[in-house]
Amino acid sequence: MPYFDAASAAPLHPVARQALLAALDEGWADPARLYREGRRARLLLDAAREAAAEAVGCRPDELVFTPSGTRAVHSGVSGALAGRRRVGGRLVVSAVEHSSVLHAGEAHAAAGGTVTEVPVGRTGAVDPAAFAAELGEGTALACLQSANHEVGTEQPVAEVAEACRAAGVPLLVDAAQSLGWGPVPEGWSLLAASAHKWGGPAGVGLLAVRKGVRFAPQGPSDERESGRAPGFENLPAIVAAAASLRAVRAEAAAEGARLRELVDRIRARVPELVPDVEVVGDPVRRLPHLVTFSCLYVDGETLLSELDREGFSVSSGSSCTSSTLTPSHVLRAMGVLSEGNVRVSLPAGTDSADVDRFLAVLPGVVASVRERLGAAPAAAEPEPAQELVVDALGKRCPIPVIELAKVIGSVRVGGTVTVLSDDAAARLDIPAWCEMRGQRYVGETATPQGAPAYVVRRAT
Amino acid sequence: MPYFDAASAAPLHPVARQALLAALDEGWADPARLYREGRRARLLLDAAREAAAEAVGCRPDELVFTPSGTRAVHSGVSGALAGRRRVGGRLVVSAVEHSSVLHAGEAHAAAGGTVTEVPVGRTGAVDPAAFAAELGEGTALACLQSANHEVGTEQPVAEVAEACRAAGVPLLVDAAQSLGWGPVPEGWSLLAASAHKWGGPAGVGLLAVRKGVRFAPQGPSDERESGRAPGFENLPAIVAAAASLRAVRAEAAAEGARLRELVDRIRARVPELVPDVEVVGDPVRRLPHLVTFSCLYVDGETLLSELDREGFSVSSGSSCTSSTLTPSHVLRAMGVLSEGNVRVSLPAGTDSADVDRFLAVLPGVVASVRERLGAAPAAAEPEPAQELVVDALGKRCPIPVIELAKVIGSVRVGGTVTVLSDDAAARLDIPAWCEMRGQRYVGETATPQGAPAYVVRRAT
Known part of the structure; x- marks a missing residue:
C-alpha cells in the first residue's frame, strides 16, 4: 500500500525506531539530575545535540530541541522579533511560507507589528532582488523556507541570505522540508x-x-534548553530524531538521486496520460521527492478519496479538501490552478513499481471523476452566441470551471462567457483555466447584487 | 539500583512501552489527513483523548494534549487570563506551586498583571479561608496544585474550588503529581x-x-488540538500516555496503600535513626509515595552524591544542589529547614527491601558527611561568654549553621550568638535550627558593612 505523503509525515526510519527503544530504557530520567539515571540522560541529550548540530552545521550550544517544527518556528520568530524590537517591527516573509510562519x-x-509578504513567480520561488528590496528600515527579521512544502520548489536561500547580510537583517530559514536531504546553504541566522x-x-x-543574533525568548521559560524551550525534554x-537525521543524511545522495528520477517520471508522464493537467513547481530546482x-x-476531495481506494495516500492543496473553502495559499501565490490538486511526496525507499502503478491508475481515476461531475464539453450550438452568462452561484470547485468549459464552445470566437461564482477557488482557477486552454481572461466584475463575476473571451 | 525520584520522572510503565511501540507502527501519519494512514492515526488520537478524559473526569472535547505538563500550565494560565482580561488582571496562586505556574x-x-501568592502553613498546605480572602475584585484566575511536588502535602482543592465558585473565579488545578493516583476533587475549571x-x-x-470557562489561547495557533496546542501531534x-494513565489508575488503590506504608516507615524511622533531622510535609493528607x-x-549536594554512590537516586530542595544558591521556594514558604534536604519519591513497584536498605544506609551516610564537615559541637568553654560573633561570611550552607551549633555551648544560657552570613539559605535555616534545638531566634540585623547578621539566644 504505497504512502506518497512524506511531506506531511514520513514513516519512522528503522534507525529512529531502534534509537527510540534504546533511549526509552536509558533516557527516561531528568537530565538535570545528578544521580546516575540523570547523568545517563544528560549524556544522551548532549550526544543528540552534537549530532543534530553537526547535521545542521552549527555549534551544539546554538541548537535547542523544541516539541515540534511548528513550535520551533513560533519560538524562533517571536524571539528574534523581540530581540530586535528596537530596530523596528517589520517582518518580511515569502508568500509561500509554511502556515507556522504565517501564523x-x-x-x-x-501585537502591532507589520508583516510584508514577498510574492513568488509561477514556479513558486521568490526573486532575490524583490526580497532584498523589502529589507528596508525597521526590518527586524526575514523568513524564507529552504524549499516549498507544497510544490517542492527550492528557494534561493544563499542569494537572499547575502541580501539579508548586506541589509543587517537576520534570516530565519524554515528547513522543515529539506534538512533530511542536506544542509541549508550558509548565511542563515536562525534555522527551524x-x-x-x-x-x-x-x-x-x-x-x-x-x-x-539578538534573541529574546518570549513567554514563560525555565532552565531547560538554554531557556528557549520550556518543559521536560x-x-x-x-535521541531518535538525531540518530535518524544522521542516518537519512548518509543515504541522502543516493536516495535523492533515485527519487529524483521517479519524480521526473511523474512530471513527464502525467501530462501525457491525463488531459487538461498542469504540473506545477520548478522542474529542476526542487526537492528530490516531491511533485x-x-x-x-x-474536485480534489473525490480524487484523493478515489486514489485512497486504489491504495495511494496523497495530499492536496485544493480548497475542497480543507475545512476553509479557500485553496492553498501557495498555489494562490503562484497563480496556478488549484482544482483537482494532487501532491505526491515519496518517502525514502519508495518502490519504482509503485510509481508505475500510480501512473497506470491515475488516468482512469481522473476520467471517472470527470465523468461523474459531467465535465464533458457540450457539443457546439448551431448558432453560436456572442455573450453567455453562467450562473454558478452557490456551487463549489470544480463546478464553476466545468460549467465554463461546457459552454465556451457555444460562443463564437471573440465572444465572452461571464461566470458568476461565489466560490473563492474560482478567482484562481478561472484565470488558470484560461491560460491552460488558450482562452483570454478579461477580468473580474460583479453582479448588481455584488457576487463576483469572471469574464472570459473565447480566443480559439 | 533503587530509583527514588518518581516525582521528577517515573520510569516508563510497561503498558506505556507496549502502547508506544504499537502506535509507532499505526500512528505516525498526520491525523488530519483523510487517507487510511491518517484515519488510523485519527482513531488512535480520538481513543487516547477519550481514555484520558475519562481518567480526568471531563468530556473528550474539553481536553487537549500538549507537549509537556509545563506547556499545559503555561497555555492554561495565559489562555484563562486572556479570556477574562475584562474582569481584571489579578492572578492568585499558592506560594508552593510548581515553577511552571510561578513562571x-x-x-x-x-506584561502588567499582578500576582498574589497565598502563603502556606508549616505542613505546606494553604488555608482555604486565606485563599478565599484573596479572590477579590479583578481576580481573573486562581491556581492551586492538587498536591505539592516537593513535600507531598495535599492541598484542600475541594474547599478552595468551592470558594472560587462562590467568587466566580475559575480555578486551574496543577494535578501533575496526583493524577496517576486518582481524579482531582470536583470543582476545577482548568486542569493540567x-x-x-x-x-x-x-x-x-x-x-x-x-x-x-472563558479561554483565549495565546500566541500563534493552528487547527490542531482545538487551536489550543499548535504543532503536529x-x-x-x-497513545502511550493515555494507556498508561488507565493502567496506573487500575493499580492505584493497591499500590498507593502499599507505598503509603513504605513512606510511613521512612517518616517514622528516619528521626529515630538520624539525629537532628526534620521530616516535613503533612503526615496524613499527602501523596502516597513521597516524603x-x-x-x-x-550539605545536600554531598548527601545526594553519597546516596548515589550507595545506589540511591533521590533529589533535594537544598540550595547547594541547585544553580541558584537559593533554597527551594516550597521549603522557604513552609518556613522549614532546607539544609541537607532529601526528597524520596517511590515509583510504583518499589521493593520494600530497598526501602529498608535505604534506612540502613542513611544514618552512616549522614554521619560521614557531618564528620567531614566538622559538625561535631565543640566542648563548652570553661568560662562561658555572654556574647559571641561567628563570622561565616562567604561560607555556604550548611557551614553557617554548623559554626553556630559549634559555639552555642560556649555562651551561657541567656547569652547570644550572632552569625554573620551572606548565604541566602541561612535566613531560613538558622531560625529552623533554633526551633529544632530549642534555642531562641532573636532576629536579623546587619553589620555596619550591610551583611546580614542573625542573632540567636541560648535557651537550653
Whole structure:
C-alpha cells in the first residue's frame, strides 16, 4: 500500500525506531539530575545535540530541541522579533511560507507589528532582488523556507541570505522540508526543522540561533534548553530524531538521486496520460521527492478519496479538501490552478513499481471523476452566441470551471462567457483555466447584487 | 539500583512501552489527513483523548494534549487570563506551586498583571479561608496544585474550588503529581498534568478546560488540538500516555496503600535513626509515595552524591544542589529547614527491601558527611561568654549553621550568638535550627558593612 505523503509525515526510519527503544530504557530520567539515571540522560541529550548540530552545521550550544517544527518556528520568530524590537517591527516573509510562519506573522501583526509578504513567480520561488528590496528600515527579521512544502520548489536561500547580510537583517530559514536531504546553504541566522519530516518521531523540532543574533525568548521559560524551550525534554524522541537525521543524511545522495528520477517520471508522464493537467513547481530546482499537479474539472476531495481506494495516500492543496473553502495559499501565490490538486511526496525507499502503478491508475481515476461531475464539453450550438452568462452561484470547485468549459464552445470566437461564482477557488482557477486552454481572461466584475463575476473571451 | 525520584520522572510503565511501540507502527501519519494512514492515526488520537478524559473526569472535547505538563500550565494560565482580561488582571496562586505556574505568573506580571501568592502553613498546605480572602475584585484566575511536588502535602482543592465558585473565579488545578493516583476533587475549571510523572512517556502533557470557562489561547495557533496546542501531534507518545494513565489508575488503590506504608516507615524511622533531622510535609493528607526530610549540618549536594554512590537516586530542595544558591521556594514558604534536604519519591513497584536498605544506609551516610564537615559541637568553654560573633561570611550552607551549633555551648544560657552570613539559605535555616534545638531566634540585623547578621539566644 504505497504512502506518497512524506511531506506531511514520513514513516519512522528503522534507525529512529531502534534509537527510540534504546533511549526509552536509558533516557527516561531528568537530565538535570545528578544521580546516575540523570547523568545517563544528560549524556544522551548532549550526544543528540552534537549530532543534530553537526547535521545542521552549527555549534551544539546554538541548537535547542523544541516539541515540534511548528513550535520551533513560533519560538524562533517571536524571539528574534523581540530581540530586535528596537530596530523596528517589520517582518518580511515569502508568500509561500509554511502556515507556522504565517501564523507567527499573524500573531506579530495582532501585537502591532507589520508583516510584508514577498510574492513568488509561477514556479513558486521568490526573486532575490524583490526580497532584498523589502529589507528596508525597521526590518527586524526575514523568513524564507529552504524549499516549498507544497510544490517542492527550492528557494534561493544563499542569494537572499547575502541580501539579508548586506541589509543587517537576520534570516530565519524554515528547513522543515529539506534538512533530511542536506544542509541549508550558509548565511542563515536562525534555522527551524521538524524530525517527523525526515523519518524521526513526532514531538521533536529543532531551533538553531547563531551566536551573535539578538534573541529574546518570549513567554514563560525555565532552565531547560538554554531557556528557549520550556518543559521536560522529550529525550527518547530527541535521541531518535538525531540518530535518524544522521542516518537519512548518509543515504541522502543516493536516495535523492533515485527519487529524483521517479519524480521526473511523474512530471513527464502525467501530462501525457491525463488531459487538461498542469504540473506545477520548478522542474529542476526542487526537492528530490516531491511533485504537485492539478487536474481541471476534478474536485480534489473525490480524487484523493478515489486514489485512497486504489491504495495511494496523497495530499492536496485544493480548497475542497480543507475545512476553509479557500485553496492553498501557495498555489494562490503562484497563480496556478488549484482544482483537482494532487501532491505526491515519496518517502525514502519508495518502490519504482509503485510509481508505475500510480501512473497506470491515475488516468482512469481522473476520467471517472470527470465523468461523474459531467465535465464533458457540450457539443457546439448551431448558432453560436456572442455573450453567455453562467450562473454558478452557490456551487463549489470544480463546478464553476466545468460549467465554463461546457459552454465556451457555444460562443463564437471573440465572444465572452461571464461566470458568476461565489466560490473563492474560482478567482484562481478561472484565470488558470484560461491560460491552460488558450482562452483570454478579461477580468473580474460583479453582479448588481455584488457576487463576483469572471469574464472570459473565447480566443480559439 | 533503587530509583527514588518518581516525582521528577517515573520510569516508563510497561503498558506505556507496549502502547508506544504499537502506535509507532499505526500512528505516525498526520491525523488530519483523510487517507487510511491518517484515519488510523485519527482513531488512535480520538481513543487516547477519550481514555484520558475519562481518567480526568471531563468530556473528550474539553481536553487537549500538549507537549509537556509545563506547556499545559503555561497555555492554561495565559489562555484563562486572556479570556477574562475584562474582569481584571489579578492572578492568585499558592506560594508552593510548581515553577511552571510561578513562571507563568512572572510572565503575567511582566506584561502588567499582578500576582498574589497565598502563603502556606508549616505542613505546606494553604488555608482555604486565606485563599478565599484573596479572590477579590479583578481576580481573573486562581491556581492551586492538587498536591505539592516537593513535600507531598495535599492541598484542600475541594474547599478552595468551592470558594472560587462562590467568587466566580475559575480555578486551574496543577494535578501533575496526583493524577496517576486518582481524579482531582470536583470543582476545577482548568486542569493540567504531565504524562512522564505517572509512567507515561516524556513529551505529553494534558490541559482540560471546562465548557463555559472563558479561554483565549495565546500566541500563534493552528487547527490542531482545538487551536489550543499548535504543532503536529506527538501521537505515539499520546497513545502511550493515555494507556498508561488507565493502567496506573487500575493499580492505584493497591499500590498507593502499599507505598503509603513504605513512606510511613521512612517518616517514622528516619528521626529515630538520624539525629537532628526534620521530616516535613503533612503526615496524613499527602501523596502516597513521597516524603521529604532535612538533616542539620549536612550539605545536600554531598548527601545526594553519597546516596548515589550507595545506589540511591533521590533529589533535594537544598540550595547547594541547585544553580541558584537559593533554597527551594516550597521549603522557604513552609518556613522549614532546607539544609541537607532529601526528597524520596517511590515509583510504583518499589521493593520494600530497598526501602529498608535505604534506612540502613542513611544514618552512616549522614554521619560521614557531618564528620567531614566538622559538625561535631565543640566542648563548652570553661568560662562561658555572654556574647559571641561567628563570622561565616562567604561560607555556604550548611557551614553557617554548623559554626553556630559549634559555639552555642560556649555562651551561657541567656547569652547570644550572632552569625554573620551572606548565604541566602541561612535566613531560613538558622531560625529552623533554633526551633529544632530549642534555642531562641532573636532576629536579623546587619553589620555596619550591610551583611546580614542573625542573632540567636541560648535557651537550653
